[in-house]
Amino acid sequence: MTPPRRIVVVGASAAGLTAAESLRADGFDGELTVVGSEPHLAYDRPPLSKQLLAGAWAADRLELLPRDRYDDLSIGCRLGAAATALDVAGRTVRVGGSDGDGDGVDGVELGFDRLLIATGVRPRTWPGTDGLRGVHVLRTLDDTVAFKAAAHDAGRVVVIGAGFLGAEAAATLRGLGIDVTLVDPSPAPMLRQVGPVVAGLLADLHAEHGVDLRLGRSVAAIERDGDRVTGVRLDDGARFATTCVLVAIGTTPATEWLAGSGLDLADGVGCDAWCRAAPGVFAAGDVARWFHRGRGASLRVEHRTNATEQAMAAARAMLDPGDPYEPVPYVWSDQYDTKLQTYGETTATDRFAVISGSIDERRFVALYGRAERVVGALGWRSPRELLRARALVADGVPWSEAVAA
Structure with a gap:
Protein backbone atom coordinates (compact mmCIF):
# COMPACT_ATOMS: atom_id res chain seq x y z
CA MET A 1 0.00 0.00 0.00
CA THR A 2 1.44 3.35 -1.08
CA PRO A 3 1.98 5.63 1.93
CA PRO A 4 -0.44 8.59 1.90
CA ARG A 5 0.76 12.17 1.61
CA ARG A 6 -2.62 13.94 1.94
CA ILE A 7 -5.22 12.96 4.51
CA VAL A 8 -8.56 14.71 4.98
CA VAL A 9 -10.70 14.16 8.07
CA VAL A 10 -14.33 15.23 7.71
CA GLY A 11 -15.74 15.85 11.17
CA ALA A 12 -14.09 18.05 13.80
CA SER A 13 -15.33 16.38 16.96
CA ALA A 14 -13.88 13.68 19.23
CA ALA A 15 -13.43 11.03 16.55
CA GLY A 16 -12.03 13.39 13.93
CA LEU A 17 -9.56 15.14 16.22
CA THR A 18 -8.45 11.87 17.86
CA ALA A 19 -7.73 10.43 14.43
CA ALA A 20 -5.69 13.50 13.48
CA GLU A 21 -3.63 13.31 16.68
CA SER A 22 -3.16 9.56 16.23
CA LEU A 23 -1.95 9.98 12.67
CA ARG A 24 0.78 12.33 13.84
CA ALA A 25 1.67 10.05 16.76
CA ASP A 26 1.89 7.11 14.33
CA GLY A 27 4.38 8.97 12.17
CA PHE A 28 2.29 10.55 9.41
CA ASP A 29 4.09 13.75 8.38
CA GLY A 30 2.12 14.71 5.29
CA GLU A 31 -0.66 17.24 4.75
CA LEU A 32 -3.45 16.80 7.29
CA THR A 33 -6.73 18.74 7.10
CA VAL A 34 -9.72 18.54 9.46
CA VAL A 35 -13.06 19.80 8.13
CA GLY A 36 -15.80 20.80 10.57
CA SER A 37 -19.29 22.15 9.95
CA GLU A 38 -19.35 24.02 13.29
CA PRO A 39 -17.31 27.21 13.85
CA HIS A 40 -15.79 25.82 17.05
CA LEU A 41 -12.60 23.86 17.57
CA ALA A 42 -13.19 20.23 18.53
CA TYR A 43 -14.94 19.87 21.87
CA ASP A 44 -16.28 17.10 24.08
CA ARG A 45 -20.00 16.32 23.77
CA PRO A 46 -20.90 14.27 26.90
CA PRO A 47 -20.60 17.33 29.19
CA LEU A 48 -23.22 19.17 27.11
CA SER A 49 -26.11 17.52 28.96
CA LYS A 50 -24.30 17.55 32.29
CA GLN A 51 -21.50 19.97 33.29
CA LEU A 52 -22.16 22.64 30.64
CA LEU A 53 -25.93 22.55 31.07
CA ALA A 54 -25.51 22.66 34.85
CA GLY A 55 -23.19 25.67 34.61
CA ALA A 56 -20.38 23.79 36.36
CA TRP A 57 -18.05 24.19 33.36
CA ALA A 58 -17.43 27.09 31.01
CA ALA A 59 -17.61 26.35 27.28
CA ASP A 60 -13.84 26.62 26.75
CA ARG A 61 -13.27 23.77 29.19
CA LEU A 62 -14.87 21.41 26.67
CA GLU A 63 -12.14 21.98 24.07
CA LEU A 64 -10.31 18.73 23.39
CA LEU A 65 -7.01 20.29 22.37
CA PRO A 66 -5.41 23.65 23.21
CA ARG A 67 -5.43 25.99 20.24
CA ASP A 68 -1.65 26.18 19.94
CA ARG A 69 -1.39 22.39 19.66
CA TYR A 70 -3.07 22.46 16.23
CA ASP A 71 -0.10 24.46 14.95
CA ASP A 72 2.37 22.23 16.80
CA LEU A 73 0.89 19.17 15.11
CA SER A 74 0.47 20.89 11.73
CA ILE A 75 -3.26 20.16 11.67
CA GLY A 76 -5.03 22.42 9.21
CA CYS A 77 -8.64 23.26 10.09
CA ARG A 78 -11.53 24.35 7.89
CA LEU A 79 -14.21 25.23 10.42
CA GLY A 80 -17.75 26.33 9.66
CA ALA A 81 -17.24 24.42 6.42
CA ALA A 82 -19.59 21.49 5.86
CA ALA A 83 -18.58 18.78 3.40
CA THR A 84 -21.19 18.57 0.64
CA ALA A 85 -20.04 15.76 -1.66
CA LEU A 86 -17.53 12.93 -2.01
CA ASP A 87 -15.98 11.61 -5.22
CA VAL A 88 -14.45 8.29 -4.21
CA ALA A 89 -12.87 7.52 -7.58
CA GLY A 90 -11.53 11.05 -8.02
CA ARG A 91 -10.33 11.21 -4.40
CA THR A 92 -11.88 14.61 -3.70
CA VAL A 93 -14.20 16.08 -1.08
CA ARG A 94 -16.34 19.08 -1.90
CA VAL A 95 -16.45 21.59 0.98
CA GLY A 96 -18.76 24.59 1.16
CA GLY A 97 -18.68 27.61 3.51
CA SER A 98 -15.81 29.47 5.09
CA ASP A 99 -12.31 28.10 4.99
CA GLY A 100 -11.82 29.09 8.61
CA ASP A 101 -9.92 32.28 7.81
CA GLY A 102 -13.02 34.42 7.41
CA ASP A 103 -12.49 35.16 3.73
CA GLY A 104 -15.68 33.41 2.67
CA VAL A 105 -14.14 30.84 0.32
CA ASP A 106 -16.93 28.61 -0.99
CA GLY A 107 -17.11 25.40 -2.94
CA VAL A 108 -13.55 24.18 -2.37
CA GLU A 109 -12.45 20.73 -3.55
CA LEU A 110 -9.95 18.99 -1.30
CA GLY A 111 -7.90 16.16 -2.75
CA PHE A 112 -6.86 13.22 -0.58
CA ASP A 113 -4.96 9.96 -0.56
CA ARG A 114 -6.89 8.83 2.52
CA LEU A 115 -10.19 10.14 3.87
CA LEU A 116 -11.75 9.64 7.28
CA ILE A 117 -15.50 10.20 7.63
CA ALA A 118 -16.31 11.22 11.20
CA THR A 119 -19.43 13.34 10.76
CA GLY A 120 -21.33 11.75 13.64
CA VAL A 121 -25.10 11.93 13.89
CA ARG A 122 -27.89 14.48 13.73
CA PRO A 123 -30.69 14.73 16.31
CA ARG A 124 -34.16 13.77 15.16
CA THR A 125 -36.55 16.71 15.28
CA TRP A 126 -40.26 16.79 16.03
CA PRO A 127 -42.36 17.02 12.85
CA GLY A 128 -43.76 20.46 12.15
CA THR A 129 -41.58 22.34 14.66
CA ASP A 130 -38.93 23.76 12.34
CA GLY A 131 -38.52 27.41 13.27
CA LEU A 132 -40.76 27.06 16.33
CA ARG A 133 -39.16 29.04 19.15
CA GLY A 134 -38.78 27.19 22.41
CA VAL A 135 -38.39 23.71 20.89
CA HIS A 136 -34.81 22.52 21.32
CA VAL A 137 -32.48 19.66 20.50
CA LEU A 138 -29.21 19.02 22.29
CA ARG A 139 -26.30 18.06 20.06
CA THR A 140 -23.95 21.04 19.76
CA LEU A 141 -22.40 23.56 22.10
CA ASP A 142 -24.63 26.27 20.67
CA ASP A 143 -27.69 24.05 21.20
CA THR A 144 -26.83 23.71 24.88
CA VAL A 145 -26.20 27.42 25.45
CA ALA A 146 -29.56 28.30 23.90
CA PHE A 147 -31.43 25.55 25.73
CA LYS A 148 -29.94 26.42 29.10
CA ALA A 149 -31.08 30.04 28.83
CA ALA A 150 -34.56 29.01 27.67
CA ALA A 151 -34.95 26.43 30.45
CA HIS A 152 -34.13 28.98 33.14
CA ASP A 153 -36.56 31.48 31.64
CA ALA A 154 -39.35 28.90 31.37
CA GLY A 155 -39.00 27.38 34.84
CA ARG A 156 -40.61 24.18 33.54
CA VAL A 157 -39.29 21.99 30.74
CA VAL A 158 -41.04 19.15 28.96
CA VAL A 159 -38.48 16.56 27.84
CA ILE A 160 -39.73 14.29 25.07
CA GLY A 161 -37.73 11.06 25.08
CA ALA A 162 -36.33 9.15 28.06
CA GLY A 163 -33.25 7.61 26.50
CA PHE A 164 -29.69 8.45 27.56
CA LEU A 165 -29.88 12.11 26.58
CA GLY A 166 -33.38 12.80 27.83
CA ALA A 167 -32.78 11.11 31.18
CA GLU A 168 -29.45 12.90 31.71
CA ALA A 169 -30.88 16.27 30.78
CA ALA A 170 -33.83 15.74 33.13
CA ALA A 171 -31.46 14.93 35.99
CA THR A 172 -29.34 18.02 35.31
CA LEU A 173 -32.37 20.30 35.10
CA ARG A 174 -33.70 19.01 38.42
CA GLY A 175 -30.31 19.78 39.95
CA LEU A 176 -30.85 23.37 38.81
CA GLY A 177 -34.25 23.48 40.49
CA ILE A 178 -36.15 23.50 37.20
CA ASP A 179 -39.43 21.55 37.02
CA VAL A 180 -39.29 18.69 34.52
CA THR A 181 -41.92 16.55 32.85
CA LEU A 182 -40.36 13.51 31.16
CA VAL A 183 -42.47 11.87 28.43
CA ASP A 184 -41.80 8.57 26.68
CA PRO A 185 -43.95 5.80 25.13
CA SER A 186 -41.88 3.21 27.03
CA PRO A 187 -42.91 2.28 30.58
CA ALA A 188 -39.50 3.24 32.02
CA PRO A 189 -36.46 5.40 31.11
CA MET A 190 -33.77 3.83 28.93
CA LEU A 191 -35.74 0.58 28.73
CA ARG A 192 -34.39 -0.38 25.31
CA GLN A 193 -30.80 0.28 26.38
CA VAL A 194 -30.70 -1.43 29.80
CA LEU A 202 -34.08 4.69 36.92
CA ALA A 203 -37.79 5.52 37.00
CA ASP A 204 -37.70 5.36 40.81
CA LEU A 205 -34.57 7.54 40.88
CA HIS A 206 -36.14 10.26 38.75
CA ALA A 207 -39.40 10.18 40.69
CA GLU A 208 -37.51 10.55 43.98
CA HIS A 209 -35.87 13.71 42.59
CA GLY A 210 -39.18 15.24 41.63
CA VAL A 211 -39.40 14.53 37.91
CA ASP A 212 -42.98 14.32 36.67
CA LEU A 213 -42.83 11.01 34.83
CA ARG A 214 -45.32 10.52 32.01
CA LEU A 215 -44.21 7.09 30.83
CA GLY A 216 -46.19 4.87 28.53
CA ARG A 217 -47.59 8.06 27.03
CA SER A 218 -47.15 9.66 23.61
CA VAL A 219 -47.15 13.29 22.54
CA ALA A 220 -50.36 14.14 20.69
CA ALA A 221 -49.35 17.71 19.85
CA ILE A 222 -46.81 20.42 20.52
CA GLU A 223 -48.99 23.50 20.88
CA ARG A 224 -48.07 26.95 19.68
CA ASP A 225 -49.03 30.57 19.54
CA GLY A 226 -47.61 31.92 16.29
CA ASP A 227 -43.94 30.99 16.19
CA ARG A 228 -43.64 30.26 19.94
CA VAL A 229 -44.32 26.96 21.72
CA THR A 230 -46.95 27.19 24.46
CA GLY A 231 -47.33 23.63 25.69
CA VAL A 232 -47.38 19.90 25.09
CA ARG A 233 -50.51 17.74 24.95
CA LEU A 234 -50.33 13.97 25.49
CA ASP A 235 -52.42 11.15 24.08
CA ASP A 236 -54.38 10.85 27.35
CA GLY A 237 -55.44 14.50 27.17
CA ALA A 238 -52.98 15.81 29.77
CA ARG A 239 -51.56 19.22 28.88
CA PHE A 240 -48.42 20.91 30.16
CA ALA A 241 -47.96 24.62 29.65
CA THR A 242 -44.36 25.54 28.88
CA THR A 243 -42.25 27.78 26.68
CA CYS A 244 -39.38 25.26 26.59
CA VAL A 245 -39.43 21.74 25.14
CA LEU A 246 -36.43 19.44 24.69
CA VAL A 247 -36.78 16.84 21.93
CA ALA A 248 -34.54 13.84 22.67
CA ILE A 249 -35.98 11.14 20.43
CA GLY A 250 -32.80 9.74 18.96
CA THR A 251 -30.47 10.49 16.08
CA THR A 252 -29.71 9.63 12.48
CA PRO A 253 -26.22 9.23 10.96
CA ALA A 254 -24.99 12.39 9.26
CA THR A 255 -24.53 10.88 5.80
CA GLU A 256 -26.68 13.15 3.60
CA TRP A 257 -23.59 14.68 2.03
CA LEU A 258 -22.48 11.22 0.89
CA ALA A 259 -25.51 10.61 -1.33
CA GLY A 260 -24.35 9.43 -4.73
CA SER A 261 -20.88 8.46 -3.47
CA GLY A 262 -21.47 4.74 -3.91
CA LEU A 263 -20.78 4.01 -0.25
CA ASP A 264 -23.00 1.70 1.78
CA LEU A 265 -25.16 4.18 3.73
CA ALA A 266 -27.67 1.82 5.34
CA ASP A 267 -27.58 2.96 8.99
CA GLY A 268 -24.36 4.94 8.82
CA VAL A 269 -21.28 4.32 6.70
CA GLY A 270 -20.77 0.60 6.20
CA CYS A 271 -17.18 -0.54 6.82
CA ASP A 272 -15.15 -3.71 7.08
CA ALA A 273 -13.37 -4.89 10.22
CA TRP A 274 -10.62 -2.28 9.64
CA CYS A 275 -13.06 0.65 9.43
CA ARG A 276 -12.60 0.82 5.65
CA ALA A 277 -15.65 1.88 3.63
CA ALA A 278 -13.95 1.93 0.18
CA PRO A 279 -10.38 2.04 -1.11
CA GLY A 280 -8.75 4.97 0.66
CA VAL A 281 -11.96 5.86 2.55
CA PHE A 282 -12.49 5.07 6.24
CA ALA A 283 -15.05 5.96 8.90
CA ALA A 284 -15.05 6.22 12.70
CA GLY A 285 -17.30 7.28 15.54
CA ASP A 286 -21.08 7.54 15.68
CA VAL A 287 -21.44 7.53 11.90
CA ALA A 288 -19.50 4.29 11.33
CA ARG A 289 -21.09 0.84 11.06
CA TRP A 290 -18.32 -1.71 10.98
CA PHE A 291 -18.04 -5.50 10.99
CA HIS A 292 -17.06 -6.74 14.45
CA ARG A 293 -15.46 -10.10 13.82
CA GLY A 294 -15.77 -11.18 17.45
CA ARG A 295 -19.53 -10.60 17.36
CA GLY A 296 -19.92 -11.84 13.80
CA ALA A 297 -22.12 -8.86 13.02
CA SER A 298 -21.99 -5.20 12.07
CA LEU A 299 -22.24 -2.66 14.89
CA ARG A 300 -22.75 1.08 15.11
CA VAL A 301 -22.03 2.53 18.55
CA GLU A 302 -23.05 6.08 19.47
CA HIS A 303 -20.91 6.67 22.54
CA ARG A 304 -17.86 8.70 23.42
CA THR A 305 -15.41 5.91 24.25
CA ASN A 306 -16.00 4.19 20.94
CA ALA A 307 -15.46 7.46 19.07
CA THR A 308 -11.96 7.70 20.52
CA GLU A 309 -11.00 4.04 20.23
CA GLN A 310 -12.33 3.63 16.71
CA ALA A 311 -10.65 6.83 15.55
CA MET A 312 -7.28 5.51 16.72
CA ALA A 313 -7.94 2.17 15.02
CA ALA A 314 -8.96 3.86 11.77
CA ALA A 315 -5.86 6.08 11.85
CA ARG A 316 -3.63 3.01 12.18
CA ALA A 317 -5.47 1.24 9.37
CA MET A 318 -4.99 4.26 7.08
CA LEU A 319 -1.24 3.94 7.39
CA ASP A 320 -0.64 0.21 7.81
CA PRO A 321 -3.55 -2.20 8.35
CA GLY A 322 -2.90 -4.48 11.28
CA ASP A 323 -5.37 -6.00 13.71
CA PRO A 324 -9.09 -5.53 13.06
CA TYR A 325 -11.13 -3.29 15.35
CA GLU A 326 -12.79 -5.56 17.93
CA PRO A 327 -13.59 -3.51 21.04
CA VAL A 328 -15.74 -4.30 24.04
CA PRO A 329 -18.04 -1.25 23.82
CA TYR A 330 -18.10 0.86 26.99
CA VAL A 331 -20.85 3.32 27.91
CA TRP A 332 -21.52 5.45 30.99
CA SER A 333 -24.25 7.76 32.20
CA ASP A 334 -24.28 10.15 35.17
CA GLN A 335 -27.70 10.86 36.67
CA TYR A 336 -27.94 12.61 40.04
CA ASP A 337 -25.44 10.83 42.34
CA THR A 338 -25.54 7.61 40.33
CA LYS A 339 -22.99 6.43 37.78
CA LEU A 340 -24.28 3.77 35.43
CA GLN A 341 -21.65 1.93 33.34
CA THR A 342 -21.89 -0.88 30.82
CA TYR A 343 -19.61 -3.11 28.78
CA GLY A 344 -20.79 -4.90 25.67
CA GLU A 345 -24.45 -5.07 24.74
CA THR A 346 -27.28 -4.64 27.25
CA THR A 347 -30.71 -4.76 25.69
CA ALA A 348 -34.27 -5.24 26.94
CA THR A 349 -34.54 -8.71 25.39
CA ASP A 350 -31.37 -10.17 26.94
CA ARG A 351 -31.24 -12.46 29.97
CA PHE A 352 -30.42 -10.61 33.19
CA ALA A 353 -28.75 -11.74 36.41
CA VAL A 354 -27.17 -9.85 39.31
CA ILE A 355 -23.78 -11.34 40.17
CA SER A 356 -22.48 -8.81 42.71
CA GLY A 357 -24.04 -6.45 45.22
CA SER A 358 -27.74 -5.85 45.66
CA ILE A 359 -30.48 -4.12 43.70
CA ASP A 360 -32.17 -3.14 46.98
CA GLU A 361 -28.99 -1.37 48.09
CA ARG A 362 -28.60 0.19 44.63
CA ARG A 363 -25.03 -0.97 44.26
CA PHE A 364 -24.62 -3.98 42.00
CA VAL A 365 -23.22 -5.60 38.85
CA ALA A 366 -25.45 -7.53 36.48
CA LEU A 367 -24.77 -9.67 33.43
CA TYR A 368 -26.75 -9.76 30.19
CA GLY A 369 -26.94 -12.98 28.18
CA ARG A 370 -27.94 -14.00 24.68
CA ALA A 371 -27.74 -17.37 22.93
CA GLU A 372 -26.32 -18.88 26.14
CA ARG A 373 -23.37 -16.46 26.17
CA VAL A 374 -22.56 -13.37 28.20
CA VAL A 375 -22.89 -10.34 25.91
CA GLY A 376 -22.91 -7.46 28.39
CA ALA A 377 -22.35 -6.29 31.96
CA LEU A 378 -23.79 -3.32 33.83
CA GLY A 379 -22.62 -1.66 37.01
CA TRP A 380 -24.77 0.60 39.17
CA ARG A 381 -22.38 2.55 41.39
CA SER A 382 -19.94 -0.38 41.18
CA PRO A 383 -17.01 0.59 38.93
CA ARG A 384 -14.41 -1.78 40.40
CA GLU A 385 -16.67 -4.82 40.40
CA LEU A 386 -17.80 -4.04 36.86
CA LEU A 387 -14.22 -3.91 35.61
CA ARG A 388 -13.75 -7.49 36.79
CA ALA A 389 -16.87 -8.52 34.88
CA ARG A 390 -15.52 -7.05 31.64
CA ALA A 391 -13.51 -10.20 30.92
CA LEU A 392 -16.70 -12.27 30.96
CA VAL A 393 -18.06 -10.07 28.17
CA ALA A 394 -14.83 -9.97 26.18
CA ASP A 395 -14.51 -13.76 26.27
CA GLY A 396 -18.20 -14.47 25.65
CA VAL A 397 -18.23 -16.84 28.61
CA PRO A 398 -21.12 -19.36 28.68
CA TRP A 399 -24.08 -17.92 30.59
CA SER A 400 -24.49 -20.76 33.09
CA GLU A 401 -20.78 -20.78 33.89
CA ALA A 402 -20.62 -17.01 34.44
CA VAL A 403 -23.70 -16.86 36.66
CA ALA A 404 -22.59 -19.86 38.72
CA ALA A 405 -19.13 -18.40 39.25
Missing part, protein backbone atom coordinates in the same frame (compact mmCIF):
# COMPACT_ATOMS: atom_id res chain seq x y z
CA GLY A 195 -33.76 -3.67 30.16
CA PRO A 196 -36.74 -3.59 32.54
CA VAL A 197 -35.01 -4.13 35.89
CA VAL A 198 -32.50 -1.27 35.59
CA ALA A 199 -35.00 0.94 33.77
CA GLY A 200 -37.40 0.48 36.68
CA LEU A 201 -34.70 1.63 39.08
